Amino acid sequence: MRKVAVVGSGSSNFTKEEITVETLLLESTKQVFDTTRNLSQNLVDGVIVSTNDNSKYLSAILSELTGIKPKIAHTVEHLCSSGSNAVISAYSYIASGLADVILVSGADKINNPGQVLEWDKTRGEFNHPIFWGSMLTKSHKRKFDTSDEELAIVSAKNHKQAIDNPNAYSHKPYTISEIMNSKSVTDDLRILDCSYPCSGSTSVLLASENVASKFSDQPVWISGIGQKTNSASFAKNELTQLTTSAIASRDAYKMAKTSATHIDVAEIHDAFTVCELMAVKDLGFSENISGADYVRNLFHTENRKINPRGGLIGAGHPLGATGIAQIMEITLQLQNKAKKRQVDGANKGLIHNMSAAATSSTVLILES
The missing domain is CATH 3.40.47.10 (Thiolase/Chalcone synthase)
Known part of the structure; x- marks a missing residue:
């Protein structure tokens, strides 16, 4: 199993403003590209989005907005821990050899539906x-x-x-x-x-040990x-x-x-x-x-x-x-x-x- 590192990151401000999830995702992703050396769209093998938003096909939308044409693209939803689960999904792809570089981008807006699990009737009105x-x-x-x-x-x-x-x-x-x-x-x-529930987005770039040094002198290993x-x-x-x-x-x-x-x-x-x-x-x-x-x-x-x-x-x-x-x-x-x-x-x-x-x-x- 190959080692996997975080080699880039970016974040929007976290705010009470109502901002579309697509805009939020694009903002933090742009920061990753602006601050990670040698990164170009053709080097990204996968785009994984973490969100509780009801919008559909967000990984493909983010890929199109950023000019990436990935092999792997999907969305992860797991309420409050969606983000870490999305990163572990990316880790698994890279560690297994199915990808070398994956962008993971998470976002939600202030009134997202993930705050309430409607299926759980044991909570009643609470x-x-x-x-x-x-x-x-x-x-x-x-x-x-x-x-x-x-x-x-x-x-x-x-x-x-x-x-x-x-x-x-x-x-x-x-x-x-x-x-x-x-x-x-x-x-x-x-x-x-x-x-505070709020609007915001953060993205990280994960890379295999084979290519991590291309993007960072200080890779941080999972x-x-x-x-x-x-x-x-x-x-x-x-x-x-x-x-x-x-x-x-x-x-x-x-x-x-x-x-x-x-x-x-x-x-x-x-x-x-x-x-x-x-x-x-x-x-x-x-x-x-x-x-x-x-x-x-x-x-x-x-x-x-x-x-x-x-x-x-x-x-x-x-x-x-x-x-x-x-x-x-x-x-x-x-x-x-x-x-x-x-x-x-x-x-x-x-x-x-x-x-x-x-x-x-x-x-x-x-x-x-």
């Missing part, structure tokens, strides 16, 4: 993500005695870190008090505990992959642990021959503040202390190890682009190109991308 976010939060409070202040620290940290992300939806810092006193959306969630799906319906989900995330991370660590202690920087799926507290525990970052204490320490020491671009809460959450944006950030970190967001000495990074209250999770390990 089908919006804020309700599963509220249930996870209430369960975490009951089991771990989690306070509103501990949840607010997650939001304060990620909004502060998003200030240095030029593509982020939010560039406004919030105090812990402001977050705790922001508008209540349920008994257990305030508006600033939540990530060394570990883990995936797990337990169900689609929320009623079968565990409320105090991200079970699929824990399983996916174990598989990714095993494939990469590494462990959480060797991860220098991580992008974690903080759809709600409680998700970050759960994830740092279930991914193995805070084995000896609570997730809340771990994040509190990061906040007070201004350590950007977790969600340096601001996470979903600070940067925004255009579903089809999110996993790819996480991969772009870790790539920049490992190339020492993240500017003010840079984590010193980052050589190994992790991406955690999940769907629908972690009924499905994907974890990737990247290395410089």
Whole structure:
């Protein structure tokens, strides 16, 4: 099996503006071509689009708009983790020898239909993500005695870190008090505990070890992959642990021959503040202390190890682009190109991308 690297990336701004998904895809793809050396349309073997939009044939449309005539072209939809799943699809094509270079482009607009899984009737009228976010939060409070202040620290940290992300939806810092006193959306969630649906697009270029050096002096290698799906319906989900995330991370660590202690920087799926507290525990970052204490320490020491671009809460959450944006950030970190967001000495990074209250999770390990 051949090694696969990320050799190029590009992103639009994440915004509340209503922008067509085709326009978004084209914007981030254009950045890939503008910033990747020696890249031309005839070298791209595949175009894979990640989106929850109802538009059809988007990979072929993007190919035509950009002048690419690929062998491989299709769309991946998997709710919030569509992006990471699309990248793994591209990885598989390249690792198997079916392609050498694949463009993966993810996008969604602010009112995309991927926020609600209509098939899942177990949710009844409580089908919006804020309700599963509220249930996870209430369960975490009951089991771990989690306070509103501990949840607010997650939001304060990620909004502060998003200030240095030029593509982020939010560039406004919030105090812990402001977050705790922001508008209540349920008994257990305030508006600033939540990530923002928005319009945005991110693209990455993947290449085989045979050609990676043609496009980059600093290829970033995908060394570990883990995936797990337990169900689609929320009623079968565990409320105090991200079970699929824990399983996916174990598989990714095993494939990469590494462990959480060797991860220098991580992008974690903080759809709600409680998700970050759960994830740092279930991914193995805070084995000896609570997730809340771990994040509190990061906040007070201004350590950007977790969600340096601001996470979903600070940067925004255009579903089809999110996993790819996480991969772009870790790539920049490992190339020492993240500017003010840079984590010193980052050589190994992790991406955690999940769907629908972690009924499905994907974890990737990247290395410089």
